[in-house]
Amino acid sequence: MNKQLTSLLTLSKAYLHKGKGRTVKARKNILGSILIKGGSIAISLIMVPLTIDYVNPTRYGIWLTLSSIVGWFSFFNIGLTHGLRNKFAEAKAKGDHAAAQMYVSTTYAILTIIFSGVWLVFLFVNPFLDWVSILNVSSEMRSEVSLLAVIVFTYFCLQFVLKIINTLITADQQPAKASLIDLFGQLISLLFIAILVKTTEGSLLKLGVALCLSPILILGIANLIFFRRKYYNYRPKISKIDFKHSKGLFNLGLTFFIIQVAGLIQYQSANIIIAQSFGTYEVTSYNIVYKYFNMLGMAFGIFLSPFWSASTDAYFQNDIGWIRKAIKKYLQLIVLLVCGGAVMLIFSDEVYRIWLRGNVEIDFILSFWGFIFVSTYMFGNVFVNFLNGISALRIQFWASLVSPIIYILVALAMIKYLDMGVYSLFIASLIANFNGIIIAPIQYYLIIYKNKKGIWIR
Known part of the structure; x- marks a missing residue:
């Protein structure tokens, strides 16, 4: 038995170290991410019923809706972290440590300035905001929700700056470490x-503090550890801030910014539309379905996470064969996950009953469209990740200008004129995601198989 175990470990070790550098790095990170993401999924599943029991489904829906509204302010990020991810990876690949540190220092400086200003403006404006009408809640909760908004907004502002360390770790093709944080x-x-x-008794304010304070503490510690050790040569310094020579970062960041805003409108507005049209209880239903089926997306993300930066490395080294093989393997994995998702759909009612202890009723049709949405999202995300990695963003940029409009119009039309339920948000997302589902695969084919240039590669 010991010999068999030793032999298995030897074979596993040999497999992990077999192949090109980026492939070996990807395998190690995938293995680490499987363990880490597995724990993350488990915690996420445990927290939903625990939180609902603590504050009840309606108040939990208020928390989700408020988080979505505040999440809109992430557009002040102006795509800089995505731009940093590509530029940092390129600079490291070329051995240009000075440029890498300049990009890091400049990004920290800009985001600190932006979110400090945004936070101060919000503190001034918040007393004048009518959160009762915005969230469609009882007037008795006015002061409680207003204070919760300050807590959540402060958290968002801090995490946008502190999460830059996750961007660097991911750009260094080590997403498992970012997931561990x-x-x-x-x-x-x-x-x-x-x-x-x-x-204690159920309290939205205490829930907000618990959910917001913990990630900030961990991110702060992670920044100190990584910049004192592994990324010491890239640590942010005031003397390295250079707005003039970081034009490439900002241009790329601006493109990602528009794409990011489109994503925010499309995904963050769902909770707001549901709260206004159906009430905050249905926000909880919608998010539970999303969390349930997004376990497929999270599992897929474990394998996909190294691909963005790895494709940057492979493309700029003209290793087209590696990219083709990687895409084929990802598509095969999606087929397996979709089959698993079909099983999840069949047993969804029973799973909800056990998981949520009967506290939330969910229609099967909502689960069906949640499953379809996550399945197609995984498919499109493969090609979008590749195009993001090589900075071929022009077409995605133009698509992102119209996709939010399509999403909102379709969703509102289905709800108001066709009298469709909460599931209409999933259908609207499918239609609005035409770039990922249709255009991005075509663009990938033309670049990799037909060697097309021009607008396809920009």
């Missing part, structure tokens, strides 16, 4: 919520 934050949040459930 997030996992620690989730663990601390789960611990805080468990303590709240045992020691």
Whole structure:
């Protein structure tokens, strides 16, 4: 038995170290991510019923809706972290450590300036915002929700700056380490919520503090550790801030910014539309279905996460064969995950009953469209990740200008004129995601198989 175990470990080790550098790095990160993401998924599933029990489904829906509204302010990121990811990876590949540090320092400086200003403006404006009407809640909750908004907004502003370290780690083709940082934050949040459930009555404010404080503490510690050790040569310094010579970062970041805004409108507005049209209870239903089927997306993301930066490396080294093989393997994986998702759909009602202890009723049709949405999203995400990695963003940029308009119009038309339910948000997302589902695969084929240039590669 010991010989068999030793032989298995030897074969596994040989497999992990077989192939090109980027392939070996990807395999190691995938293996690490499987363990880490598995823990993350488990914590996410545990937190949903625990949180609902603590504050009830309607109040949990308020938390989700408020988080979505505040999440809109992430557009002030102006895509800089995505631009940094590509530029940092390119600079490291070329051995230009000075340029890499300049990009890091400049990004930290700009995001700190932007989100400090945004935070101060919000503190001034918040007392004048009518959160009762915005969230469609009871007037008795006015002061509670207003203070919760300040807590959540402060968290968002801080995490946009501190999460730059995750961008660097991912650009360095080590997404497993970035996921580990997030996992620690989730663990601390789960611990805080468990303590709240045992020691206090349900409170949105206490829930907000528990969910917001933990990730910020972990991100702050991660910044200190990585910039004192592994990324010491790239640590942000005031003397390295250079707005003039970081034009490439900003141009690329601006393109990602538009694409990012489109994504925010398309995905963050769902909770707001549902709250206004159906009430905050249905926000909870919609998000539970999304969380359930997005386990497929999270599992797929474990394997896909190294691909963005790896494709940057492969494309600029003209290793087209590696890219083709990688895409084929990802598509095969999607087929397996979709089959698993079909099983999840069949048993969804039973899973919800056990998972949520009967606290939330969910229609099967909502689950069906949630499954379809996640399946198609995984497919499109393969090609979008490749195009992002090689900065071929022009077509995605133009598509992102119209996709949010299509999404909102289709969703509202289905709800108001066709009298369709919450599932219409998933259908609207499918239609609005025409770039990922149709255009991006065509663009990939023309670049990799037909060697097309021009607008396809820009």
